[in-house]
Amino acid sequence: MVKLSVIVPFYNVQTYAPDTLKSLAANAREDFEFLLVDDCSRDETPEILARAERELPGARLLRHEQNGGLATARNTGLDEARGEYIAFLDGDDWLAPGYYPELLSTIEELGCDFVRTDHVQCTARARTVHRVPHGRRGVVMDPREVILPADRSTSVDYAYAWAGMYHRRLLDDGVLHFKDGLRTAEDRPWIWRLHREAKSMAVVGLLGVFYRRGVASSLTQIGDVRQLDFIRAFDQVIEETAQDRDADLLLPKAVRTYCAIISHHLGSIERFEPQVARKLRTMSAAAMKRMPQDVLKEALDSMDVQRASRLRRLRRRPSPTLSAPLEQGGTPTAEVVA
């Protein structure tokens, strides 16, 4: 029986994939399977993965005919996962030797639906420790209870899917799948749903995942149009949270986080190409119109002046075609808005 399935999407990471695969080899066990998902890479990644399928114990290679993005690639892995537990890893990150066996025994001992772990971020040789923003460690908690408060960083704001381990029952309940096609922020709606729908969780330390920063091809570095998917991601957070039984309690947090992310993007808008920047403004303004207005007002009132006024300015923009549905790619064009 497979104890643990690790889902590892790869997309054009020929330089880093060997490290990732080597670290998986140092985490292999006869009851672990590694689902290597090639998201239609166009460099040497497919050859590297083909070799890994032969040499890495427990490796299974899954191929996409078309590039579908991280969310879709993880879903492909989830559909094939046979393990009692699930974990994720990105194709350019790596693990400390023996990390998965240790994490597995931790979650088995705690017996909860999922655990969240700290991690190490690496920019070349400089490393920093990043922690789950929740202080009670090693105890089982109700995930719903740790979503709030709105004005503080909490476990839902630490959205990395690879920083944890998940029991199979979550997969069977449909809680572990990602929204297909999201090219960024895919783990935001995911972590919110996880915290709303799972029954039990725990936070542990461990520091076994090494997350590579400053990779030139990495999405977070590029201000391209894919970044705008965060709007679709957060629309989903709001939409689903609005239907929750505790919607009135949780929505302020969701709206506030959404606003904080918009404000963050506006604050460094020079990263974007001019057209994308225009689109970002328009779509953000539209998004704010869609939010529950009373909750939005409260959220803006609770933020610091700089961020709040940046958002208020955007909110006042005249934008005639705001009702255009985003899901069909029908974002208002710059010309219409100008």
Add this chain to the structure above:
Amino acid sequence: MSTRPRTQIFMASTLYGAATLAAALDADCFAPAERRLLLLSNNATTPETTASLDTMPGFAQLRGRFDRVLSWNETISPFHPGGWSPRADDVPLWERHLRLLWGLGDDRVELVVESIQVNPALALAQLFPDAPIDVYADGLMSYGPTRNKLDPLIGTRISRLLHLDLVPGLTPLLLTEFDVAPQTVPTDAFTKVLAELSDASGSLEVPDGAALLLGQYLSALGILTPEEEEELHVRMVRGAVERGHREIVFKPHPSAPARWSRLLEREAEKLDISLTVLDSPVLAEVLYQRMRPALVVGCFSTALLTAATFYGLPTARTGTGLLLERLSPYQNSNRMPVTIVDALVPDLGDRSEHPRAYATAESIEGLVTAVGYAMQHQIYPQLRPSAERYLATHLDTFTRRYFKRRRLTALALPGAIPSQLSFIPRNATVRRVARRARAVQRRLKKRAAFG
């Protein structure tokens, strides 16, 4: 006279370095001590996925010289040895912690480290502020200048620079600003250790008398792109084949990440030669003894010098010209190893029956002094007269490659732009004209390229 026991901590990051230490111990270069600890630091880009040197074949032969082996990576986990150092005010806490962790009690601690200018050696030196330091240099870097001004609290604690006699007769420049006395690790002691390593390295499937290519790992230093690096390796293959070798062994750099490209294999197929790529980490020097290569090819690897000096093997270099051009700023500490290899090792493209190098061990001192001064004139002001003398008499179309006109001008050394014309680099009109001329040139080139 204190009666506290003495503990020597030897820090090593490569098998070559550990072998150097073993040879120095065998040759009684160190005072007797109650305890000798070997502190291993894995400085690879991703140490978590790179074999630590205590797992390498041959390490067991060295192990016996030390009472205990410790891991620096584990000590500072999850941080990287190259990226971590203590905050100055935390040092007393750290020293207390390390003494407990390593069971040092109140022993007198002595440190033996390589590359003292950077972490992890620098961090270790900072952590034991009272410990005297010996520096050992496991490569050509010892002939170059210290790469930056060393904290006097570190520099004044250094008593010796132990180095291999890679360029017989040449005196290291490293740390001379602190009057650190250089001392050679006897060559026979070193080759004896290497022979032990070779015997212990198990079976190696390598053809006898093949050409041995030494891979570099320059993309990690940002000097070349990974693609250029692969191209450099391909050039080594082509060059060796053009010299008539049909059997080739490629040894990747020990700290290079797992290879992803199959460019080399494809090139070998195209040229219809046999290519063996060594996947296991093994010292080049072990291969010298095991396969007696007919030719050793490298870029600026120290192993080129050990091949020529310690084993009398024919050597050839490639790519050093590009590196001399590319290394930036001029002060880049790799410049001295590149310069020495470029000057002492014949070019791979040299087709004559007895390829010759520009300089010999006896004649290279002037060049090394001049380059060393040009690199770090502020640390070694006393070298100026020798540098001026060398440049005034030796600067010609060939030796130009070791100097940059701009650098010579900045330091007002012979070979600089003449003083009557020194206004040129700063003159706005001249710069504008030059810019335009270059643009025109580029456009013409482009037009020529696209027909």
